[in-house]
Structure formats: structure tokens, C-alpha cells
Amino acid sequence: MTSTDAAGRSATADPARGAMDMRLEVVVLPVSDVDRAKRFYEGLGWRLDADLAVATSEDFRVVQLTPPGSTASVIFGTGLTTATPGSVDSLIHHAGTTARVPGPDPEGRSYGSWAAFDDPDGNGWLLQQITERLPGR
Numbered sequence: 001m002t003s004t005d006a007a008g009r010s011a012t013a014d015p016a017r018g019a020m021d022m023r024l025e026v027v028v029l030p031v032s033d034v035d036r037a038k039r040f041y042e043g044l045g046w047r048l049d050a051d052l053a054v055a056t057s058e059d060f061r062v063v064q065l066t067p068p069g070s071t072a073s074v075i076f077g078t079g080l081t082t083a084t085p086g087s088v089d090s091l092i093h094h095a096g097t098t099a100r101v102p103g104p105d106p107e108g109r110s111y112g113s114w115a116a117f118d119d120p121d122g123n124g125w126l127l128q129q130i131t132e133r134l135p136g137r
Contacts, residue, residue: 028076030084032067038051049066062080085122110129112128
């Protein structure tokens with residue numbers, strides 16, 4: 001069984017092993033104002049992939065945006081989630097023992113630089129710069 005992900009690479013399943021090559025495709029964000037969230041993420045330079053609504057209903061709308069260079073996207077809208085707007089916090093985290101300090105890693109090491117921000121609803125992001133992936137990743 002084979003499928004293709006957003007970057008055009010094959011994601012395969014090996015039924016004999018029960019293993020599948022999985023990729024993060026989309027994260028659902030709970031927001032209170034869809035148009036404000038759309039302007040915010042577009043202002044970050046994220047690509048607008050879709051803004052779809054059902055013509056006969058005001059109860060469903062989905063907006064999808066993708067960060068530059070990413071194969072994963074965010075979606076938000078109306079009728080997508082019952083989560084409280086702003087309830088997503090630190091979508092990734094630092095699992096190491098070294099404390100984070102302000103500014104980029106002076107040596108430019110992969111996995112060494114971090115940035116954090118909140119969207120207008122308070123959904124928290126923690127980003128990590130990766131210039132070269134560790135073996136097997």
C-alpha cells in the first residue's frame with residue numbers, strides 16, 4: 001500500500017510489520033475570529049491553501065495555511081472543533097536539559113535555536129530551527 005504526501009514523497013505501509021511511515025499533515029487550531037486568524041497567519045508569510053465554506057450554511061468554513069518550506073499545515077474555521085479558542089499551547093516542546101536563552105544559537109547548530117509566539121487567540125507556538133536532521137529523521 002502506497003500513498004503520496006504533500007511533498008510528493010511516498011508514504012508506505014508494510015502490512016507484514018504493521019508499520020507505516022507517518023507524516024504530520026495538519027494541525028487544527030481553535031480560533032474565535034476566522035478572518036482575524038487568516039490575516040495573522042498570512043502576515044507571517046504562510047501560504048493560503050484553501051478558504052472553503054458551504055454556500056448554504058454559515059456553520060461550516062475551513063481555512064488552511066502552510067508555513068514556508070513546511071509539508072504540514074494548520075486549519076481553522078467554523079464547525080471544525082469544539083476546543084476553546086486559544087487552548088493550543090506549545091505545539092512542540094524542548095525535551096533537553098539545557099535552558100533556552102534569547103537569540104539564535106551563536107554557532108548556528110541544528111536544533112539549537114528556538115522562537116515562540118502566540119496567535120491573536122493565544123494559541124502558543126514554540127518553533128525549532130533545524131538546518132540538518134539527525135540520522136534516521
